[in-house]
Amino acid sequence: EVAMAAPEPEVRSLTAAPGLEWYEEAEDTHAPHIELLDTTAAQELPSRSESFRPRHGLVPVVFPGPVSQDGCCQFTCEFLKHVMYQRLQLPLPYEQLKHFYRQSSPQAEDMVKKKPWAITEASSRKCQQTLEELESVLSHLESLFARTLVPRVLILLGGSVLNPKEFYELDLSRLAPSNVDQRVSTAACLRLIFRAIFMADAFSELQAPPLMGTIVMAQGHRDCGEDWFRPKLNYRVPIRGHKLTVTLSCGRPSIPVTAWEDYIWFQAPVTLKGFHE
Amino acid sequence: MDQAVGDLKQALPCVPETPSIHVEVHQRSGSTAKKEDIKLSVRKLLNRHNIVFGDYTWTEFDDPFLTRNVQSVSIVDTELKVKDPQPIDLSVCTIALHIFHLNEDGPTSENLEEETENIIAANHWVLPAAEFHGLWDSLVYDVEVKSHLLDYVMTALLFSDRNVDSNLITWNRVVLLHGPPGTGKTSLCRALAQKLTIRLSSRYRYGQLVEINSHSLFSKWFSESGKLVTKMFQKIQDLIDDKDALVFVLIDEVESLTASRNACRAGTEPSDAIRVVNAVLTQIDQIKRHSNVVILTTSNITERIDVAFVDRADIRQYIGPPSAAAIFKIYLSCLEELMKRQIIYPRQQLLTLRELEMIGFIENNVSKLSLLLSEISRKSEGLSGRVLRKLPFLAHALYIQAPTVTIEGFLQALSLAVDKQFEEREKLSSCD
Numbered sequence: 236e237v238a239m240a241a242p243e244p245e246v247r248s249l250t251a252a253p254g255l256e257w258y259e260e261a262e263d264t265h266a267p268h269i270e271l272l273d274t275t276a277a278q279e280l281p282s283r284s285e286s287f288r289p290r291h292g293l294v295p296v297v298f299p300g301p302v303s304q305d306g307c308c309q310f311t312c313e314f315l316k317h318v319m320y321q322r323l324q325l326p327l328p329y330e331q332l333k334h335f336y337r338q339s340s341p342q343a344e345d346m347v348k349k350k351p352w353a354i355t356e357a358s359s360r361k362c363q364q365t366l367e368e369l370e371s372v373l374s375h376l377e378s379l380f381a382r383t384l385v386p387r388v389l390i391l392l393g394g395s396v397l398n399p400k401e402f403y404e405l406d407l408s409r410l411a412p413s414n415v416d417q418r419v420s421t422a423a424c425l426r427l428i429f430r431a432i433f434m435a436d437a438f439s440e441l442q443a444p445p446l447m448g449t450i451v452m453a454q455g456h457r458d459c460g461e462d463w464f465r466p467k468l469n470y471r472v473p474i475r476g477h478k479l480t481v482t483l484s485c486g487r488p489s490i491p492v493t494a495w496e497d498y499i500w501f502q503a504p505v506t507l508k509g510f511h512e
Numbered sequence: 513m514d515q516a517v518g519d520l521k522q523a524l525p526c527v528p529e530t531p532s533i534h535v536e537v538h539q540r541s542g543s544t545a546k547k548e549d550i551k552l553s554v555r556k557l558l559n560r561h562n563i564v565f566g567d568y569t570w571t572e573f574d575d576p577f578l579t580r581n582v583q584s585v586s587i588v589d590t591e592l593k594v595k596d597p598q599p600i601d602l603s604v605c606t607i608a609l610h611i612f613h614l615n616e617d618g619p620t621s622e623n624l625e626e627e628t629e630n631i632i633a634a635n636h637w638v639l640p641a642a643e644f645h646g647l648w649d650s651l652v653y654d655v656e657v658k659s660h661l662l663d664y665v666m667t668a669l670l671f672s673d674r675n676v677d678s679n680l681i682t683w684n685r686v687v688l689l690h691g692p693p694g695t696g697k698t699s700l701c702r703a704l705a706q707k708l709t710i711r712l713s714s715r716y717r718y719g720q721l722v723e724i725n726s727h728s729l730f731s732k733w734f735s736e737s738g739k740l741v742t743k744m745f746q747k748i749q750d751l752i753d754d755k756d757a758l759v760f761v762l763i764d765e766v767e768s769l770t771a772s773r774n775a776c777r778a779g780t781e782p783s784d785a786i787r788v789v790n791a792v793l794t795q796i797d798q799i800k801r802h803s804n805v806v807i808l809t810t811s812n813i814t815e816r817i818d819v820a821f822v823d824r825a826d827i828r829q830y831i832g833p834p835s836a837a838a839i840f841k842i843y844l845s846c847l848e849e850l851m852k853r854q855i856i857y858p859r860q861q862l863l864t865l866r867e868l869e870m871i872g873f874i875e876n877n878v879s880k881l882s883l884l885l886s887e888i889s890r891k892s893e894g895l896s897g898r899v900l901r902k903l904p905f906l907a908h909a910l911y912i913q914a915p916t917v918t919i920e921g922f923l924q925a926l927s928l929a930v931d932k933q934f935e936e937r938e939k940l941s942s943c944d
Contacts, residue, residue, distance in 0.1 A: 395620045458544070462542060465541060466541075468544070469613065469717050471756065499544060
């Protein structure tokens with residue numbers, strides 16, 4: 236718990252630092268004739284193309300020291316829960332949903348009546364299914380992280396894995412392998428991550444999306460023996476679609492890129508279907 | 513003079529004619545092995561079997577590495593051009609290995625409208641898809657339709673890939689398959705896309721098949737004119753921009769789109785329709801310039817298709833109803849499947865048409881059943897592939913209805929089912 240207290244001053248200095256900013260890169264790979272079509276479409280169809288321009292956001296987060304592999308797993312799981320809630324695939328944050336869902340079981344029926352968020356039977360069933368699927372992915376992420384280093388994680392929403400509507404990337408490749416003695420606490424790192432995402436205002440601008448399928452992909456070592464996630468040897472990170480990348484680093488020399496050559500993409504075999512109330 | 517030319521020909525160095533053999537390696541979905549390692553092991557396997565007889569598939573291996581990582585190794589498409597399986601000496605052939613993983617995700621749909629309306633304007637597959645596995649082999653044609661198409665498109669893609677100046681040599685990548693309904697045009701398009709993705713897997717990372725539903729597209733977009741057509745094609749353009757992907761755009765029953773323009777000219781349809789059709793044609797022109805696109809279209813009636821469209825298609829192929837020989841092959845594959853599933857029991861060896869020919873169609877114990885099947889095939893001429901693939905089911909449902917049946921019993925039922933099919937046809941046509 237000593238480590239918990241330490242990063243606090245670090246956080247303040249970090250938020251003031253110029254390195255922590257939210258910047259956008261407009262995609263300029265369009266062919267000229269397509270842009271022409273774009274403008275005409277925008278005049279007549281004021282919906283999507285205007286308010287949902289694809290872009291690439293980058294949120295760098297620097298930890299004060301190395302973190303454990305277990306910590307990396309937690310960052311991933313929390314990031315997944317956060318994205319699903321922020322992108323309205325879950326009506327409530329995961330923990331609350333779990334809490335309410337547990338309470339809505341028959342034994343606790345009295346309590347649920349007092350809650351502002353009433354659960355109908357249909358949505359309760361959907362909620363149960365969503366939670367079960369999400370929990371299964373979370374637990375398999377845990378075993379994947381126990382098998383192999385995971386340099387990158389992708390959370391893909393809508394469309395297909397190759398052409399998602401939007402996707403979120405967690406770059407863990409710059410975290411130096413942890414030295415057991417001097418790790419930063421995971422909780423403190425989580426606070427840093429979510430503060431950075433909050434400061435970057437990464438989600439507020441986006442249009443409210445419909446329910447979409449959510450697919451989780453993670454890189455792992457070719458020979459790690461993973462058998463739940465499916466290997467996707469030909470997979471490549473999509474170029475199109477709205478993208479947000481969170482890069483984690485710890486201010487130390489990172490693992491050279493060549494070390495990741497034998498790391499391949501794995502895809503979770505379930506598509507998480509969110510639900511609305 | 514001719515003599516001189518002949519001499520000259522002999523003197524000139526010519527490219528050695530080594531036949532090339534395609535070998536498709538289906539990697540297990542859970543396998544993470546490197547392509548190079550698999551290639552190495554497959555080459556070792558092929559070295560042990562120097563002579564093969566026509567198309568051949570291995571599914572069991574001595575090498576534990578192959579057992580772990582590979583579902584099947586198949587020598588394919590050697591029988592597309594030659595009528596009968598020929599012995600192939602692998603040691604003198606150029607062997608092209610194609611290693612692929614199947615995508616099990618299934619199609620995703622493209623909804624163009626806002627989310628309130630769920631009109632699926634297109635289905636979208638990432639190839640090679642598990643759904644289309646084996647489809648290519650299930651399609652049986654007499655003439656060399658499959659090899660023609662494959663060669664056409666391979667050449668077109670090669671030309672595009674090498675940037676051949678299209679002002680000097682004109683070619684495009686628009687394919688039109690036409691012919692009566694039920695002859696497998698749509699299936700052939702899908703199978704072709706799958707086959708090309710596998711063949712070109714070293715050049716393109718993956719294939720994408722976008723199947724545009726032209727009915728929904730048209731009726732839905734009627735009032736909105738060409739705007740949504742543009743939107744649809746913009747999505748396709750996004751796929752094309754990924755140069756690692758080979759994109760197939762399949763427009764089924766293209767006559768429903770293009771016929772309306774003629775109707776429009778005749779004044780029977782509102783002018784809005786003409787804009788939709790024009791938009792589609794313009795968009796096709798836009799995307800066909802990209803080297804990684806193949807546009808596949810099908811039509812049930814050729815005469816009704818807009819000339820403007822027919823001209824755009826370089827590769828036009830008529831797909832007719834199968835001949836007796838093809839029907840025999842189709843039936844044979846159906847019977848094989850039913851024997852595999854033990855609905856027809858006990859298993860009996862049937863001869864192929866070629867084998868029947870070799871024994872001169874003489875009836876004996878071995879050939880009796882095959883001759884009967886050939887009889888039924890001849891009787892079935894005129895039926896479409898779609899009906900033919902349905903007949904074994906109908907035969908069972910109408911005349912058998914038992915969990916297992918002998919092959920004699922089944923052939924009898926099949927024969928009855930064919931008769932019934934023609935009777936029904938007669939009734940239908942007499943109604944007209």
